[in-house]
Every structure is written in structure tokens, then in C-alpha cells.
Amino acid sequence: MEQSTQPDATNTKVSLEQKIQDLNIEQQNTKEEEVKLAADYTSGSEDEGEDNKRYIEISVPKSEIIYKLKPQVIGDSGIKFYNAQDLAYYDRLLKEPLFTLWVLTANVKKLNYVNKRIWEAGWRNNIQVRLLETAKFDLIVSQEGVADLLYDGKPIKAPDAVLPRLGANIDYFGMAVVRQLEKLNILVLNSIESIDISKDKLYTLQELGAHSLPFPKTMIARFPIDLDSIEREFSYPIILKKSSGSQGKGVMLVQNRESLNDISEMIDTTKPLIFQEYISVSRGRDLRVFVIGGKVIGGMMRVAKKGFKANFSQGGYVKPVKLSAAVEWLAIESSKLCKLDIAGVDILIDQDTYKICEINSSPGFQGFELATSIDVPEKMFDFIKLRLGLWRKTQQPSTPRHMVTIPIQAEHLLVNIPKGSNDVEQSPRTPNEHVEKK
Numbered sequence: 446m447e448q449s450t451q452p453d454a455t456n457t458k459v460s461l462e463q464k465i466q467d468l469n470i471e472q473q474n475t476k477e478e479e480v481k482l483a484a485d486y487t488s489g490s491e492d493e494g495e496d497n498k499r500y501i502e503i504s505v506p507k508s509e510i511i512y513k514l515k516p517q518v519i520g521d522s523g524i525k526f527y528n529a530q531d532l533a534y535y536d537r538l539l540k541e542p543l544f545t546l547w548v549l550t551a552n553v554k555k556l557n558y559v560n561k562r563i564w565e566a567g568w569r570n571n572i573q574v575r576l577l578e579t580a581k582f583d584l585i586v587s588q589e590g591v592a593d594l595l596y597d598g599k600p601i602k603a604p605d606a607v608l609p610r611l612g613a614n615i616d617y618f619g620m621a622v623v624r625q626l627e628k629l630n631i632l633v634l635n636s637i638e639s640i641d642i643s644k645d646k647l648y649t650l651q652e653l654g655a656h657s658l659p660f661p662k663t664m665i666a667r668f669p670i671d672l673d674s675i676e677r678e679f680s681y682p683i684i685l686k687k688s689s690g691s692q693g694k695g696v697m698l699v700q701n702r703e704s705l706n707d708i709s710e711m712i713d714t715t716k717p718l719i720f721q722e723y724i725s726v727s728r729g730r731d732l733r734v735f736v737i738g739g740k741v742i743g744g745m746m747r748v749a750k751k752g753f754k755a756n757f758s759q760g761g762y763v764k765p766v767k768l769s770a771a772v773e774w775l776a777i778e779s780s781k782l783c784k785l786d787i788a789g790v791d792i793l794i795d796q797d798t799y800k801i802c803e804i805n806s807s808p809g810f811q812g813f814e815l816a817t818s819i820d821v822p823e824k825m826f827d828f829i830k831l832r833l834g835l836w837r838k839t840q841q842p843s844t845p846r847h848m849v850t851i852p853i854q855a856e857h858l859l860v861n862i863p864k865g866s867n868d869v870e871q872s873p874r875t876p877n878e879h880v881e882k883k
């Protein structure tokens with residue numbers, strides 16, 4: 446019998462815990478010289494009005510100031526964000542990381558808050574985060590497995606886990622990269638299937654509808670748009686939105702038949718659109734609930750400064766809220782139905798019930814951290830550590846996989862064709878031995 450190379454789950458967990466302990470001791474012993482820098486202090490509170498920005502002094506490691514830090518202190522618990530302007534900061538490598546995490550992003554030259562925060566939090570937790578662009582992968586689909594991964598034309602070692610952060614506008618190529626990584630048995634959060642569901646607002650609602658969860662009445666747009674059929678189902682104002690949009694960019698409110706007519710003449714009919722009942726009670730307010738690994742990590746209320754869109758990226762205020770067990774259940778259940786491990790659930794507040802607006806597979810969290818002071822990357826890492834400890838499969842990038850061989854059936858064997866005959870002669874041979882033995 447060949448010896449199994451599968452690591453024992455409990456052993457993996459113990460060694461992980463040991464590494465964490467060792468790291469803590471190491472960090473306590475190495476005290477790096479620090480310097481003081483002025484940092485932006487921002488609170489998300491509506492009450493503080495435009496005056497919610499102040500400057501305070503914070504200490505940063507002296508060796509890091511060369512990377513042009515522009516520090517911020519976020520929320521009341523004081524999450525420190527060094528926010529390097531020199532992107533070389535985010536290429537640095539740890540000596541002995543606990544594990545490697547790839548963050549798949551659209552553009553590494555334009556790093557946003559989320560990607561920088563995940564990288565920095567990874568660095569502080571001895572987790573090697575690498576920010577990679579899906580467009581730079583070469584995808585070779587073969588039986589060789591991870592040995593085949595090429596990034597920027599060069600072979601690249603597979604990571605322990607992957608966080609796709611490509612938003613609802615993820616393209617065909619991005620989907621193919623995420624799918625490939627998942628097929629290679631790498632832990633991918635969120636999974637390709639869950640991204641596929643949640644990037645499409647109609648698909649999401651179809652899943653929720655099959656399980657009787659509450660959401661606004663929704664109809665997919667057919668072209669040319671039939672004004673009468675829409676007016677039969679909805680009364681004005683009506684929400685019109687792109688099925689795959691984000692940051693409130695593809696959402697509008699149609700006030701009357703005249704506007705609907707105008708819009709129907711100028712919209713791009715190649716992109717799916719949905720009509721939706723406008724939840725007027727919720728107007729400009731909604732709840733954002735953050736779910737990680739089947740647990741709610743926190744919730745905030747978003748309040749639009751003007752208009753009906755509550756998105757933080759549209760300039761809305763954010764404030765922390767307590768959530769009832771029922772609202773938590775609604776957020777967890779919806780994420781589960783979309784098969785998401787990490788989810789930002791948007792919930793509208795109607796007269797008698799909450800209603801799910803949409804679910805995001807790569808939710809931004811700048812507004813959320815500001816409002817709640819909850820350190821989101823830390824929560825993500827906790828969950829990834831759990832999943833790696835419990836679920837890690839053997840990863841031996843240097844060992845190629847073997848192609849599956851399928852024994853040939855007797856009647857498919859090549860036979861001798863007699864000269865001058867069009868008929869096929871039956872093979873005198875017996876079928877494959879291994880087939881016979883079965």
C-alpha cells in the first residue's frame with residue numbers, strides 16, 4: 446500500500462495554532478522604531494455633519510515611511526490604515542508567512558481602500574497577501590494541475606486561498622480564472638457558483654423567491670419595452686436597474702410614462718435590465734449587513750444625503766445599527782441561498798417587513814468600517830484560517846496530476862479491414878484484459 450500524503454486535519458490545525466503563538470512571541474520581542482505622522486481621523490456619523498474629519502498623530506514603523514504613507518484612523522475603535530501611495534509597499538514579501546492569499550482585483554495600479562486594507566491587515570497578521578489582476582493570467586486547461594499556472598507569462602506558485610474581488614462587473618475572463626483556481630482545489634472565497642448567482646440581481650431574486658424570502662416585486666425588461674405591460678404590474682415611480690450593477694451606478698427612478706418612453710428609446714438593449722417596485726418607505730435608507738462564514742459580523746444603516754440611493758459610494762452617511770435575530774436570519778439565509786461565504790446584503794425597510802434589495806459577493810467595506818469600527822479583513826482572515834485548518838487538501842504544486850484513463854470497450858477496438866472489402870471484419874482478438882477482469 447502506498448503511504449497517504451493527505452495531512453491530518455487536527456495536525457494541520459495544531460501547527461497553525463503553534464505558528465500563531467510563535468509569531469506573537471516574535472512580535473513582542475522585535476520592537477521596531479516608530480515615528481509620528483499626522484493621520485486623517487474620520488467618523489461616519491451624520492451628527493458631525495461636514496466636520497467629521499479631523500487630524501490626529503499616530504505612530505508608524507520608521508522603515509515604512511519611504512513608501513509615502515498617508516495614514517488614516519478609521520472609526521471609533523481606531524483601525525489604523527497606513528495607505529501607502531507608493532505601490533511598491535504592496536509588493537513586499539514576508540519571510541515565513543502563515544499562509545498565502547491572492548486577492549484578485551481589476552487593476553493593481555489603482556488600488557482601492559479594500560485591497561490596501563486587506564494587504565496591510567495581512568502583513569500585520571503574517572499572512573502573505575498578493576494583489577493580482579485576472580487579465581494577467583494565462584489559462585492553460587490541461588490535466589497537469591497547478592503546475593500550469595502562469596501570471597504575466599511566468600509560472601507562479603499556487604496560493605493557499607483566493608479572494609476574488611472583482612465586483613458584479615466581472616467579465617468572462619475573470620470568471621474563467623476564478624473557476625480554474627477553484628478546479629485546482631484551491632480555497633476560493635467566494636466560489637464561482639456564488640459569484641455567478643450574486644452578480645445577477647434577477648438570478649439572486651429567483652433563488653430567494655424559491656424560498657419565500659421577501660424582496661420587491663421584480664420584472665425583467667423585454668425589448669422593445671412594452672409600456673402597458675409594465676404599467677399593469679407597477680405604479681410610478683418605478684425602479685429601473687441594470688441586472689449587474691454596483692455602487693448605485695446602474696439604478697434609476699422612473700417617475701412617469703413620458704420618462705419611461707424616453708428611456709426605452711435610448712437604453713442599451715444588449716444589457717439585461719430589471720424593473721422593480723419602488724419601496725418608498727425605505728427612500729434613501731437601507732441596511733447593509735455583512736455576513737462572513739454563515740455569521741453576521743455587523744450591520745449599518747446607510748442614509749442618502751440626497752435622492753433615493755443609499756450607497757456609501759454615492760456619498761451616503763453610515764451609522765451602526767443593532768440587528769434583530771430575524772434580520773440576521775434573513776441576511777444569513779439569503780447569503781446561504783446564493784452560496785456566498787462572504788456577503789454584503791442590502792436590505793430595504795418596507796411598511797411591514799424588511800425586503801432584500803441585493804447581495805454583493807465582493808462588498809466594499811470603507812463605509813462599514815467607518816460606521817461600525819469592525820475590522821473586516823481580520824474577520825475574513827479568521828474564517829479563512831478556519832477553512833484552511835479544517836479543509837485544506839494536499840497541495841503539492843510540483844507533483845503533476847495523472848490523467849484519468851478510460852479502458853477501451855471491446856467493440857470499440859480497431860479491427861483489420863480486409864483489402865477490397867467495404868465490410869468491417871469482426872476482430873478475432875479478445876477484448877482488453879482489464880475490461881474482461883471487471
Ligand SMILES: Nc1ncnc2c1ncn2[C@@H]1O[C@H](COP(=O)(O)OP(=O)(O)O)[C@@H](O)[C@H]1O
Pocket residue numbers: 661684686690691692693694695696721722723724725727728729730731753754755756791793802803
Ligand atoms: N426597489 C427599491 N426601492 C427603494 N430603493 C431602492 C430599490 N432598489 C434600490 N434602491 C436604492 O438604491 C440603492 C442601490 O441599489 P442596488 O440594487 O443595491 O444597486 P447597486 O448594486 O448599484 O448597489 C440601494 O442601496 C437602495 O438605497
Ligand SMILES: [Mg+2]
Pocket residue numbers: 692693756791803
Ligand atoms: Mg447595493
